[in-house]
Amino acid sequence: MESRVSKGKGDIELAGVAKSYDERTYAVDGINLKIPDGAYCCLLGPSGCGKSTILRMIAGHEDPTVGEILIGGEDVVGLDPVARRTAMMFQSYALFPHLSVRDNVAFSLRVKGMSKAERDRRTEEMMEKVQILEFADRIPSQLSGGQQQRVALARAAITEPRVLLLDEPLSALDEHLRLKMRAELSRMQRALGITFIHVTHTQLEAIALADMVVVMDKGVIRQAGSAREIYAAPKDRYVAEFIGGQNVISGRVRGLGASGARLEGSAFPSVDIPIHAGRRLEDGQSIDIAIRRDEINLLRPGQAGLPGGTTGVEGAIVGVEYQGNFVKVLMNAAGEDEFVAYVPERRFFEDDFHVGDRVFAAWQVEHAHLLV
Amino acid sequence: MKLSRNAIGWLNTIPLLAVLIPFFVVPILVVLMASFMQTDGFGGMFMDFTLSNYAGIFTSSLTYSLYYETIKFAVLTLIFSSVIGFWVAYFLVFHVRNPLIAMGLFLVCTVPFWTSNIIRMISWIPLLGKEGLINRALLELGLINHPLEFLLYSSFAVVVAYVHQLTIFMIVPIFNSMARIDKRIIEAALDAGASRLDIMRLIILPMSKSGIALGAIFVVSIVMGDFFVVKVMSGGGSASVVGAFYEDVGVLQYPNAAASAVVLTVLVMLMVALILRIVNIRREIAR
Numbered sequence: 001m002e003s004r005v006s007k008g009k010g011d012i013e014l015a016g017v018a019k020s021y022d023e024r025t026y027a028v029d030g031i032n033l034k035i036p037d038g039a040y041c042c043l044l045g046p047s048g049c050g051k052s053t054i055l056r057m058i059a060g061h062e063d064p065t066v067g068e069i070l071i072g073g074e075d076v077v078g079l080d081p082v083a084r085r086t087a088m089m090f091q092s093y094a095l096f097p098h099l100s101v102r103d104n105v106a107f108s109l110r111v112k113g114m115s116k117a118e119r120d121r122r123t124e125e126m127m128e129k130v131q132i133l134e135f136a137d138r139i140p141s142q143l144s145g146g147q148q149q150r151v152a153l154a155r156a157a158i159t160e161p162r163v164l165l166l167d168e169p170l171s172a173l174d175e176h177l178r179l180k181m182r183a184e185l186s187r188m189q190r191a192l193g194i195t196f197i198h199v200t201h202t203q204l205e206a207i208a209l210a211d212m213v214v215v216m217d218k219g220v221i222r223q224a225g226s227a228r229e230i231y232a233a234p235k236d237r238y239v240a241e242f243i244g245g246q247n248v249i250s251g252r253v254r255g256l257g258a259s260g261a262r263l264e265g266s267a268f269p270s271v272d273i274p275i276h277a278g279r280r281l282e283d284g285q286s287i288d289i290a291i292r293r294d295e296i297n298l299l300r301p302g303q304a305g306l307p308g309g310t311t312g313v314e315g316a317i318v319g320v321e322y323q324g325n326f327v328k329v330l331m332n333a334a335g336e337d338e339f340v341a342y343v344p345e346r347r348f349f350e351d352d353f354h355v356g357d358r359v360f361a362a363w364q365v366e367h368a369h370l371l372v
Numbered sequence: 373m374k375l376s377r378n379a380i381g382w383l384n385t386i387p388l389l390a391v392l393i394p395f396f397v398v399p400i401l402v403v404l405m406a407s408f409m410q411t412d413g414f415g416g417m418f419m420d421f422t423l424s425n426y427a428g429i430f431t432s433s434l435t436y437s438l439y440y441e442t443i444k445f446a447v448l449t450l451i452f453s454s455v456i457g458f459w460v461a462y463f464l465v466f467h468v469r470n471p472l473i474a475m476g477l478f479l480v481c482t483v484p485f486w487t488s489n490i491i492r493m494i495s496w497i498p499l500l501g502k503e504g505l506i507n508r509a510l511l512e513l514g515l516i517n518h519p520l521e522f523l524l525y526s527s528f529a530v531v532v533a534y535v536h537q538l539t540i541f542m543i544v545p546i547f548n549s550m551a552r553i554d555k556r557i558i559e560a561a562l563d564a565g566a567s568r569l570d571i572m573r574l575i576i577l578p579m580s581k582s583g584i585a586l587g588a589i590f591v592v593s594i595v596m597g598d599f600f601v602v603k604v605m606s607g608g609g610s611a612s613v614v615g616a617f618y619e620d621v622g623v624l625q626y627p628n629a630a631a632s633a634v635v636l637t638v639l640v641m642l643m644v645a646l647i648l649r650i651v652n653i654r655r656e657i658a659r
Contacts, residue, residue, distance in 0.1 A: 061559055082565035094556035098578045108564035111574070159564060 267335025457542025525607025
């Protein structure tokens with residue numbers, strides 16, 4: 001048994017991994033992904049997108065229908081979780097309800113047949129590391145959500161995994177605790193120095209924690225990259241809208257020139273778009289562009305002259321939400337259900353808009369980001 | 373009129389009290405009273421406080437052998453029905469993937485109860501009898517030379533009949549407590565490297581304790597309070613506690629029978645208390 005346990009590092013590669021439960025539809029449909037050793041990777045997507053299935057396949061609780069899963073360069077399909085040296089932290093933690101915190105943490109050492117003295121020492125050490133020593137003799141139902149999470153973390157980490165898999169680890173917590181435990185997860189990952197794969201449907205969680213964000217939809221990866229890349233340069237409308245913070249508008253490319261082009265929409269006359277060397281555009285091609293909500297400047301229509309290098313669309317304000325440090329202005333513009341500007345609070349109140357006002361939403365041409 | 377919280381609480385318990393007092397408390401009190409009375413030997417009783425009924429019970433060696441016999445049946449039945457009940461419930465909860473099939477199989481477990489207790493017992497006779505199916509089969513196969521006598525009208529037959537009758541009372545509560553085990557807990561144990569046996573020993577068994585205890589209460593109290601199965605299946609070869617005081621009633625010795633009944637009730641209560649002592653059901657359920 002011991003000899004079969006892999007010694008390699010915690011880098012993960014999924015090659016052509018697919019999973020089908022009924023041989024007709026695929027919950028995971030051909031995933032290729034490389035996660036470097038020691039990375040904090042978030043799998044992000046709506047429920048039912050296959051992210052949990054991927055996690056369970058990496059953990060060894062499910063086998064892929066086709067494809068290879070390599071951890072530390074070695075195919076682990078068919079190996080059990082211990083041999084893979086992965087550990088999973090389950091959604092709502094799945095602590096053993098009849099065992100004390102100490103026995104929960106020590107469970108894997110106990111089934112491994114470790115001597116009691118050694119087991120107690122290691123358990124004590126781990127409990128100290130995650131600061132649960134003071135509740136060592138309580139049972140899980142006597143703990144708060146945050147304490148339960150730490151116990152779950154300790155129970156997973158004591159197996160000395162090279163990969164820790166976290167299935168929606170923060171979803172069982174209330175808002176305040178979630179932010180606190182989020183920071184704690186990040187700290188633990190740095191302390192342990194192992195690969196974390198964290199499944200979530202919350203964009204903010206992914207962006208705040210991850211070195212690498214993988215955006216998924218219906219069993220396929222839509223985009224994988226650093227949090228900044230995903231946020232600032234989404235690949236397509238799906239990613240831009242799922243991550244949020246962006247307005248996406250659609251149209252056809254017109255007047256392609258050396259320095260720029262125009263985008264003509266059905267619900268707006270036209271806006272200027274930038275062109276890049278890396279991106280070939282054709283006249284008449286239909287594309288989407290994304291403009292960050294915090295880079296939109298609201299002007300009164302008919303105001304003298306648009307500043308140089310800016311473009312924009314006109315619309316009507318349908319809602320104003322005060323958010324404290326900024327104001328969220330919802331508009332009906334460019335034929336989109338939701339066209340939003342985040343205006344810094346101070347600037348907004350210099351000349352505030354009201355629901356029903358006509359408004360011109362302007363942005364720097366080069367700030368628009370071309371999507372597929 | 374505004375009732376205090378306390379008064380409302382009492383009002384809420386009235387329906388329960390209306391059932392419990394006339395049908396449980398009063399009869400028990402009547403029996404308790406009768407156990408201290410004397411009889412004229414012809415069914416008449418007169419109130420003349422005496423402990424002679426109890427003295428008779430505790431000084432008779434028959435009492436002890438009857439209790440030994442009955443407790444032996446209770447313990448054997450408890451062991452077999454809990455082992456069988458545990459495995460059946462385990463199979464239904466953890467091996468049958470389709471919940472519809474699991475429910476169907478669960479209902480199959482109750483099929484024997486669609487017919488009366490007597491018919492179920494009688495149906496053992498053609499199976500276990502001297503000329504019964506099992507003896508005939510063993511004879512034909514040449515495994516035995518003459519029919520096995522212990523199969524019917526024996527302690528063996530009594531235990532078989534009890535287990536047949538009472539295993540369902542084990543299956544139901546164990547099934548219930550197992551069904552409440554989150555499947556992710558099993559997965560978490562697998563993830564920690566537990567083998568099937570570890571999971572059974574360290575997770576499922578301790579988490580099914582409340583079910584086993586509830587089942588044990590049913591089994592013990594039913595076996596302790598039964599005389600009919602012993603009478604029929606042992607063919608008169610074994611006696612039972614209740615059987616003995618049923619005979620007291622037959623010969624109009626009501627105070628004696630009442631005293632025996634009180635002793636038995638106290639003993640069963642102690643057994644139930646012992647079971648509850650071993651497994652703290654309230655705490656198990658609160659988890």
